[in-house]
Every structure is written in structure tokens, then in C-alpha cells.
Amino acid sequence: MSRAEYLKTATPQIIAEVRMYDTANGGRTGPAFPGWGCPCMVSRMEPLVGYDALPLLGDQPLLPGETRRLGFVFLSPENAVPVMRAEKHFYLWEGGFIGEAVVID
Numbered sequence: 001m002s003r004a005e006y007l008k009t010a011t012p013q014i015i016a017e018v019r020m021y022d023t024a025n026g027g028r029t030g031p032a033f034p035g036w037g038c039p040c041m042v043s044r045m046e047p048l049v050g051y052d053a054l055p056l057l058g059d060q061p062l063l064p065g066e067t068r069r070l071g072f073v074f075l076s077p078e079n080a081v082p083v084m085r086a087e088k089h090f091y092l093w094e095g096g097f098i099g100e101a102v103v104i105d
Helices: 003-007 077-087
Strands: 014-020 038-041 050-056 067-074 089-093 097-103
Touching: 003 050, 014 077, 014 089, 038 097, 050 077, 067 077, 077 089, 077 097
Parallel strands: none
Antiparallel strands: 014 067, 014 097, 038 050, 038 089, 050 067, 089 097
């Protein structure tokens, strides 16, 4: 089973409203496809502190400039989930900040 297929059935550890930056504002140059993952940073300040996460995209890619409610699965949930819930806001990283999210649940 591919990672994208697994993520279609995964239970989200948190749900967030995600806003991907458009390309002109530092976002990705193309879509993030199902199975994509990225570090999620709790702040833009250094030292950067983040946790590897897999957004649950279903069958639809996430496009630059798009806003969507997504579930997330973290690779170290025991560390990441309590921090993300407490912070309530985090940033998506891919060699730079490419989006941000507000924790809903």
C-alpha cells in the first residue's frame, strides 16, 4: 500500500484550516499531491522547532493559494500533537515557509 493510499484511511490527529501561500508570496510552484508531507513549524522565529507531518489530502492535490480544512498525521504524535494543540497556529515548511494553519480540533 502506498503512503497516499494509507493516508486515505488514516485518522487525523488534529484538524486545521490550512492556507497555502501562492507562488508569488513564497508558496510552492506546483501542487502538493496526496502522500505529500512536510515539517510543521510552531513559529517563524529561530531556532525553528517543527514536527514532520502528513496532511490528509484525500484524492485532491493542495494547490498554491488554496485554503482548505485538512486532517494531519504526525510522525511523532506524542510530541507534536500536544504542542500543536497548545500553539493553535503553525507553519508549513518546504525549504521556506509555504503555508500556515490554524488548529480547529
